[in-house]
Amino acid sequence: MIVESKLAPIRKGLLEFLVLRIVGTRSVYVPDILRRLAGTEFATQEGTLYPLLSKLRREDLVQYDWQESDAGPPRKYYRLTDAGRAQLAALDDYWNRINRTIADLGH
């Protein structure tokens, strides 16, 4: 049985990668991201996502545009910057290498 306390930091560390992936597919607003992650191991909450997106924006990996919505106030739609796209590609690459390493080591 795997101890949950060992898995939590892995998920936490990977969340940024997953968010970049989701934002990379198309421009999304936060409830879209929550929906994509809901039901996965990475299900998360706005209280976690907003600080993370703020950090990614500060690092110039994502940016947002305001878009009018049919109901309620305008929404922030996030998308990747060029730097974000480059970092996502690097993370993808790294992730594949890690997976290969793990597979090669066998068990």
Add this chain to the structure above:
Amino acid sequence: MQRISVTVRLNRSTLQFDDAAYARLETYLAESASLLEGDPDPQEILSDLEQAVADQCTRRLRPGQTVVTLAELVPALEEIGSVQTPTASAAPEQTMRPTSRPLQQVSEGAVISGVCQGLARYFGLNVTALRIFAVLLLLLTGGGVILVYLALMLLFPFAPLEPNGQPLRWLPARSRAFAEFLARKFSLVS
């Protein structure tokens, strides 16, 4: 007499809260603010959270219901969750920054040009104490410290203005323009 509800502006939405819900909301936002201490951009995150609360509560109001109660707010806050700050990949760099940050003038909230604020920030001093000390020096040196201040004003580059930050008073704005003019003229600062 009884107060029925409080009107609350949450980022871009306005909602009515009853007293109990309002108190709970205040606590949540205060907790979030304290969890975001140390985040370079807490205001943006707090605005986003306020909007999330407004959206979640609006979604939960029954048709015809206008006042948010704990019945809507508690599940809304549960869904939003408490603030989790990301594991900052840039953390080492950010903790380094205060020491490697250059001597600068800080225009926001400056009295003259922001030299005292820059020095206070650089050395981690209380800016009010430093200003009082500067005034004392002014009296003790018979004004000689003015020359020192002018020199520092020309030598220190300006800290970048905060997003939508404005030099707060008339004098800092003018002295900034003046210092930049002199610096350009004599190409003292790049």
